[in-house]
Amino acid sequence: MSEQVTNILLVGVGGQGILLASEILSETFMLAGFDVKKSEIHGMSQRGGSVVSHVRYGREVFSPIVPEGEGDILFGFELMETYRCLPLLKPGATVIANDLRIPPASVLMGKERYPEGLAELITARFPDFLLVDGQKLAARAGNQRAANTVLLGAVSKRLDVAEEYWLQALEAMVPRKALDVNRKAFLLGREL
């Protein structure tokens, strides 16, 4: 095992902006001088399926995907998908998730139920679990749609990479007109 490698998983539903968030993470790590690898599956997942993105950084990274059971941080954009991904984490991992439920087709059609009590179940297995009302905080920063950036801020707080690299990466990856709101959202997240 390459000891110094940090393993981050981003999960959610196609179209939620997971790819952009994982790009910002990787860009930050590169700017901070680390080796970085990132992997995800495009394709069918874009039609509303689950999406998992893997980001790994450290002195030297080999596998582009996080070895099963070695995830350090799970960054969840949707609650059920967050729960689904728990088996990839190592004991004691950090889970940061947006308090958002997107019902899948079977639930929308009334055939199945969206499971209840997921947050409690996650806390029971991973005490270091932070559930964030991303939409609300993002609204405070000026736009509900910056919820991912609030969460990104919360994630950044748990990684030892200087704030300047995060801000540089945001600047490089976020469209200019949305930059101000995103910077605010990011900093709000860092306070969590």
Place this chain on the structure above:
Amino acid sequence: MKEILSGNEAVARGAYESGVLVATAYPGTPSTEILENIIRYKEINASWSPNEKVALEVAMGASFAGARSLVAMKHVGVNVAADPLFTLSYTGIKGGLVLVTADDPEMHSSQNEQDNRNYARFAKVPMLEPGDSRECKEFTRLALELSERYDTPVMLRTTTRISHGKSIVDLEERVSSLPTPALVKNAAKQVMLPSNARVRHPLVEERMKRLSEAADTMAVNRMELRDTGVGIITSGVCYQYVREVMPHVSTLKLGLVNPLPAGLIRRFAARVERLFVVEELDPFIEEQVKAMGIAVSGKDFIPVCGELTPGRLRQAFQGQDVGLDEAPVLPAEPEDVSLPGRPPNMCPGCPHRGVFYTLNRLKAYVTGDIGCYTLGFLPPLSSMETCVCMGASIGNATGTVKVVSEEEKKKVVAVIGDSTFLHSGITGLMDMVYNNAHSTVVILDNRITAMTGRQDNPASGFTLMDEPAHRTDLALLCKAVGVKHVRVVNPFDLEETRRALQEEMERPETSVIITDKPCVLVKREGVFKRGPLYTVEVEKCTGCKACLGLGCPAIQWRSTDGGKGVSFIDPTLCTGCDVCRQLCKFDAIGRAK
């Protein structure tokens, strides 16, 4: 300059830096982004071809005139391009030619997981296999150089994890001193009549022999000695997994996987006590090493099916006593919460939806094809009986109506997308008419190749470079092959669609129905137009669930206190296609005020 690039972006960059002038492809996951990124480099003439065979033939023509060229496809695309490929191996090239095959172990978005390393051996062409984005760029360049040095096309094989994985790449300048392309006559080398081909074949054998010798000293084949108790021969992304899971073992990393470096493999085998091969899918390397008389194992305990992952590799090696760290203690599996799955679905407002709804109601037997519309197989639409390869729907229908009763014949409908029809459906249709098979073909013309992420095609009216182009007239094309009954319908009008299908299915002749509404993801001005929003009037909704039969993601079910429940339309998702309104017998669905 350093950048984080995906494998596909790095191949595109490699093509640019190596002076490639022509790049062609037919889209296919996970290869599609190569051409989508190549258009950033204005020096390269890049285009979508109607299929992979044409793509290779175009690249070949450019190469014969002396230009460096690249052609990209997904693994099954090589099946389509195999005919020119096998003989191109004989003619050789003039300007370097690299064929990128993007394989998809695990079938993340494919219909099979064939191992295209076998093609390199079968067609007798060299194959390189990069293990990260940096190598994607470097190997693209090396492929073009080897191509010219050995007068052969060169295959570059990636897998999904390499194509879509990102890592850091150093960017360099484009080479500048390549010869200018021009017509060069060299008929004896390029006209593969038997007499000429007989001259070429021995040269192919001799070339592969030379390459095999050179392989022993190529820098991309790298022996890394660590603990010599265990030695592992590996390549591509598998090398990364080996380093991850067994950092202490010695490795022989192969960059060139065809031909294999026999001398180097022997030397490595002699240096280590126990020898293994770690490779995804077929025992391609392992069998050849065994044939060299070397004791080696691998596929007796490493799975043949699916992709490898660090976890799967660790698990496979558990019983092999190779000094693995303890497997990490996995957290307990999720408690007994049943998590609903999240299968993909057609978008809200997808023009395919109403067609499948109607086919379902008409109890049609649908021979299907590959595209977004393959999702018509899933409930609640559930109306597809076959889907094998691109273009197969029409031939399948022809074969089926040859043998079933007159009554059953009427149920057979082939359904195919515009891009797929142009790729390989037109020949099937010609056969259907020529051999007098009475079936109905539905061409779902959504003005784009949607499944792979919205690529243009000859019927979309634009090129890869976003220039306006002649738009193939599908109706005229069908008439030209002899279909007498061609009608164009609006798939958002369920009554019109039903009538057309019913009449054509009854008709004892070949007929074609073309649906004519764009994919909701087409961004081009004036093609897709969002309609007015629709809502459900709660007072009128009886909870009959008729609208749910469409499976539109915008239509949701809400339980009501005491009542049966009602439908609800999510205003952020509805595109206003109007289809659900037509299904409601109680007039509960209408335009939002």
